[in-house]
Amino acid sequence: MGRSSPAVVSRTATGASRYTSRSILAAWNPSMPPRQRFAVFGHPITHSLSPRIHADFARQFGIDLTYEAIDANPEGLAEAVHAFFVEGRGANVTLPHKAAAFAMADIATATATRAGTANVLTRLPDGRLEAHNTDGDGMVRDITERHAMDLRGHTTLLLGAGGAARGVAWHLLDAGVGTLTIVNRNPVAADNLADAIGDPARAHTRYWEDLHDIGSFDLIVNATSAGTLGGGLDLPVSIIGSRALCYDLSYGKSAAGFVGWARGAGARYAFDGLGMLVETAADAFERWHGKRPDTDPVYTELRQTYG
Numbered sequence: 548m549g550r551s552s553p554a555v556v557s558r559t560a561t562g563a564s565r566y567t568s569r570s571i572l573a574a575w576n577p578s579m580p581p582r583q584r585f586a587v588f589g590h591p592i593t594h595s596l597s598p599r600i601h602a603d604f605a606r607q608f609g610i611d612l613t614y615e616a617i618d619a620n621p622e623g624l625a626e627a628v629h630a631f632f633v634e635g636r637g638a639n640v641t642l643p644h645k646a647a648a649f650a651m652a653d654i655a656t657a658t659a660t661r662a663g664t665a666n667v668l669t670r671l672p673d674g675r676l677e678a679h680n681t682d683g684d685g686m687v688r689d690i691t692e693r694h695a696m697d698l699r700g701h702t703t704l705l706l707g708a709g710g711a712a713r714g715v716a717w718h719l720l721d722a723g724v725g726t727l728t729i730v731n732r733n734p735v736a737a738d739n740l741a742d743a744i745g746d747p748a749r750a751h752t753r754y755w756e757d758l759h760d761i762g763s764f765d766l767i768v769n770a771t772s773a774g775t776l777g778g779g780l781d782l783p784v785s786i787i788g789s790r791a792l793c794y795d796l797s798y799g800k801s802a803a804g805f806v807g808w809a810r811g812a813g814a815r816y817a818f819d820g821l822g823m824l825v826e827t828a829a830d831a832f833e834r835w836h837g838k839r840p841d842t843d844p845v846y847t848e849l850r851q852t853y854g
């Protein structure tokens with residue numbers, strides 16, 4: 548499905564972008580109930596694609612909403628979130644706030660609880676704030692459905708043990724990977740994640756220094772924030788197995804280093820997380836609106852725009 552009309556971007560008081568659609572604007576009049584408000588919180592947030600993705604999804608169903616990008620620093624997050632939810636229905640939460648979002652919610656889904664992080668906050672009908680995490684489902688669906696890869700039996704290397712890694716680790720196991728080797732610069736965080744998973748036959752840790760003689764893997768997931776922070780990872784080519792799929796949870800410039808390394812090192816497949824972003828947004832959208840958007844046209848258009 549193509550977009551019916553170009554999106555309109557306006558600036559909020561915070562300088563963040565707000566997306567709606569011309570067709571919605573044309574149809575709106577003051578006697579109608581106020582638009583449902585949604586938002587994404589992050590720091591920085593200027594380049595977030597979430598407002599555009601949710602506007603595109605809403606257009607598929609003719610849903611009347613606003614979706615803002617709100618820049619909140621860690622000290623100001625709680626106040627900003629609570630102010631938003633006086634009226635707001637739901638919010639996505641991105642770096643660096645996923646753990647804080649989980650902590651500030653009144654209740655949490657099982658998926659958010661095991662990850663200890665949340666990327667979706669929803670105001671329930673009784674007023675309570677619910678935390679949920681759609682990262683793992685979004686990543687697995689992007690890999691297995693969009694890229695048509697079967698993860699069953701894959702030996703898997705998970706780089707990183709922070710919030711992003713915790714958001715996907717259980718889903719990789721649920722998707723049937725054979726083993727999950729967690730490697731983190733700080734080994735304590737890796738051990739904590741493996742302990743929380745509690746599946747020693749499949750999930751275990753190794754030291755970052757061991758990467759050069761750790762063997763090769765079918766699936767390598769970069770869940771570190773190195774690319775986002777502007778740094779790179781010094782990874783040995785030997786970790787790439789003959790049928791390896793390398794996947795970065797981030798997209799754009801943040802993923803370019805790892806994806807470029809993987810392609811240059813001969814990985815059979817190397818993907819960034821743009822498709823994961825669209826899938827995670829679709830899960831949030833369905834949670835808020837009870838309707839499943841078609842992600843393919845949105846993904847295709849973003850891929851054309853962002854490479």
Ligand code: ATR
Pocket residue numbers: 642645706707708709710711712731732733736770771772773776778779780
């Ligand atoms: P996120 O929510 O993106 O996961 P996070 O919880 O702060 O953010 O976790 C960042 C992860 O990236 C951590 O696993 C971190 O490793 P440490 O726990 O050792 O800090 C990892 N990371 C960040 N920069 C890195 C780098 N240059 N090399 C290796 N790992 C890095």
